[in-house]
Amino acid sequence: MIKLFIFGISGKMGQILAHSLPDDFTLSGCACSSRIDEAPSDVIIDFSSATATAKVTALADKLNCPLVIATTGQSDEDNRLISECAKHHAVLKSGNMSIGINLLLKLCSSLKGIGRCEIIETHHAKKKDAPSGTALMLKAASGASEIHSLRLGSVVGEHKVIFGLDNETITLTHSAADRKLFADGAIKAARWLINQPYGLYSFDDFLMSEKHPSLFHSER
C-alpha cells in the first residue's frame, strides 16, 4: 500500500484526486491553505499552486519522500528550490498530468513541418478562456498556424490537430472523458517515481522509460 500525501487537497484537482485513489494507494496526510496534517508518507502529490513551492519542498525534506509537482507558474526562486529538493529526493514536475496529452505532444512534434496544420479544441460552454492552455502547447509542438476554439454544451475537452498533405490528411485527436484523467496521470507518475533515484524528472521521463522506448528512447 502506497501512502500518499495530497498537498492542496481542498482545491478542485485535490478533491478529485482524493476521491479517485486506486486500491494500492491510501491517504496518509494532506494539506490545504490553512493547515497541514503530517504523517509518514511514500510520496507527495502537489495540486496546490506554485506559491506554495517553499512549503511543499520543505515537506518533502521533512517526510523524506518523493514529490510530484502538478502546478504551473513557478518563479526562478521556486525552480531553484525544486532543483535543490531534487538533490535529495526524486521530484517529477509537469504542468500537464494527462498521459494522452503528453503522448499527443510527442506525436505532434514528430509530424511538425510535414504540411499545413490547424487545431480545433472543443470545451463546455462554461469554459471562459480560449484557446485552452493545452491547445497552445499543441500549437507550439505541431507548428499549427491556427487554433479554432469551440465552446459547446458539456464537452469535457477535445483537441484535434490536423495536418494537410497532398491528397491526404492526418488527424490526431485527444478526447477527455473525465477531468479525473489528471488525477490518474499524477497517480501513475507517483507510482513510477517512488522507484527512481534522486533527481528532477519531467512527465516525458516517466512516459519514455515506462512505456514507449521505441518512440522516445533517442531523445534522452
Added chain:
Amino acid sequence: MIKLFIFGISGKMGQILAHSLPDDFTLSGCACSSRIDEAPSDVIIDFSSATATAKVTALADKLNCPLVIATTGQSDEDNRLISECAKHHAVLKSGNMSIGINLLLKLCSSLKGIGRCEIIETHHAKKKDAPSGTALMLKAASGASEIHSLRLGSVVGEHKVIFGLDNETITLTHSAADRKLFADGAIKAARWLINQPYGLYSFDDFLMSEKHPSLFHSER
C-alpha cells in the same frame, strides 16, 4: 527536369502517375505488358506487379538509373534479384507509397501497448475486400485487437486507429482525398532516391532522412 520511366503504365496506378507528373518531371519512357519504349532516364517507377521483377531490374541495369518498386508479393527469387540490383543502383521498395500512411504506421508503433486499441476503416461500397491491406498493416503496428470495416458511398479511404486509456482516448486518423496520393508519394520518393548512394531503401528511409529526424533518427 527529371526524366521518368514508368514501368506498368497501362495499369490503374500507372495511368494515374502518368497523368499527375509535377513540373520538374517529364516522361522519358514507359513499359506495359506488351512492349517497352526505352530511353535514357533518371529514375524508374514500377507500378506493374512482382511478376515483372526480372524485367524491371534488368531495365535498371540497362538504363543505369535508380528504381522505385511500388509492387507487392515478391518471391524469394524476386527479392534476390532486387538485392542484386541494389548493389549497383539506388533501389527503394515499398508496398505502400502513401506518405501519410507510412507516418501513421510509425505513430501507431510508438503508441502500441498504451491501452486497448481498435481500428475503423471506411471505403466506397464497390471495394470488395475487407479489411483493407492498410488496415492490416495498421493492426500489426498498433497491436489493435479488432478491425471494423465499413463499405459506404464513394469514400476514397479513411483509417482510424483508436487507443483507449483511463478517462481519455487518442485517435489517429488518415483520410485519403484522391487515389493519386500513391503517385505523389512515389514521385517524392523518386526525387529523393536519385540523390542517394547505391543500396536498398525502404519508404521509411526516405521519410526519416528527409523530414522527421526528431522522430525517426534513433532507429537507423
Added chain:
Amino acid sequence: MIKLFIFGISGKMGQILAHSLPDDFTLSGCACSSRIDEAPSDVIIDFSSATATAKVTALADKLNCPLVIATTGQSDEDNRLISECAKHHAVLKSGNMSIGINLLLKLCSSLKGIGRCEIIETHHAKKKDAPSGTALMLKAASGASEIHSLRLGSVVGEHKVIFGLDNETITLTHSAADRKLFADGAIKAARWLINQPYGLYSFDDFLMSEKHPSLFHSER
C-alpha cells in the same frame, strides 16, 4: 419550486438524479425497494424497474400527481395499469430519457433509405453488452445494415450513424459527456409534464410540442 418524488432512488440512475436536481426542484419523497417515504409531490420520476409498475401507478393515484416512467420491459398487465393511470394523470413513458438520442432517432428516420447505412457505437471497456440498446434503436430507425461496437477506455457513449450516397456521406453523431444526461432529460420532461392534461405521452410528444414544431409538427 417543483416537489419531486424519486421512485427507485437507490439505483444508479436514481442516485444520479438525486444528486443533479436543478434549482427549481426539491426532493419531496422517495422510494427504494425496501421502503417508501411519501409526501405531497408535484411529479414522480420512476427510475426503478418495470416490476414496480403496480406500486408506482398506485403512488401516482395516492399523491394525485403526474408520473414520468423511465423504465423498460413492461408486461401487458403493466401497460394496462399505466393506461389506466393515464386516465387520471399526465403520464410520460420512455425507455430513453436522452433528448439528443431521441432527436437523433427522428433524424435517422427522416434519412432512412437514402443510401447504405452503418452504425458505429463506442463505449468504455467495462460495458459488457454489445451492441448497445441505443444502437439497436438507431438501427431500426435508420435502416442501417450493420452495427460496429467498440469497447475502449472510459468513453461514456458515442453513436455514429453514417449514410453513404454517391460522392458524399452524411454522418449523424451523438456524444454523451456524462450519464446524468438521462437525469437531465427526465427532469425536463417532468417540468413539461406537470402542465399537460391527463393522458399518456411519449418522449416525442414532449420534444415535438416544446421545441421543434418545424420538424415534428406533421406527425401529430
Added chain:
Amino acid sequence: MIKLFIFGISGKMGQILAHSLPDDFTLSGCACSSRIDEAPSDVIIDFSSATATAKVTALADKLNCPLVIATTGQSDEDNRLISECAKHHAVLKSGNMSIGINLLLKLCSSLKGIGRCEIIETHHAKKKDAPSGTALMLKAASGASEIHSLRLGSVVGEHKVIFGLDNETITLTHSAADRKLFADGAIKAARWLINQPYGLYSFDDFLMSEKHPSLFHSER
C-alpha cells in the same frame, strides 16, 4: 435514353457533368459562351452563370423541354424570366445541387434552437474564400453562432454542424468525396423533373416528393 443539353459546358462543372453522364443519359447538345449547338433534347442543365438567364430560358422555349438551373446570383429581371419560363415548362432552380447538403440543411433547420451551435468547414488549401457558401447556408439554417474555416491539404469539402446540449452533443457532418456530386445531383434532379408538370421547383421539391415523405411532408 434521356437526351441532355448542357448549357455552360466549357466551365468547370459543365466539364465534370459532361464526363459523368450515367448510362441512361446521352449528350444531345451543348452551349458555351461562344456558340450553341442546338438539337432536340429532353432536358437542359444550366451550369453557366446567371448572366445567361435570358439565353437559357429562350433555349427552353425553343427546344420545348424542362430546365434545371444550377447557377446563383439572379437579378430580379432574371427571376422574372425564370418565372415566365416556368409557365410553359418544368423548371427547377437551386444554388446547390448536392443531395447531401440539401438534406443537411433540412436536418439543421429541424434542430435550430436546441442549444448553442457552431460550424466547422474544411477545404483544400487552394480555396481562397472563407467561409464557404455552403457554410453560410448551414449557419442560416442551424442558427450557428460561429463558423470555423480550415484550409488544409487537398480536402474536397467537409462541413460539420455541432449542437451542444446539457451533457450531450449532436454533430451533423457532410463529407464530399468528389466535386462531381454536384453533377450527380443535377442529373438526378433532371431525371425527376422530366416527369413533372409545368411549374417552378426547388431542390427540396425534388427531395421531398421522391425520397423523404416522412420528414418533409408537412412543409408542402
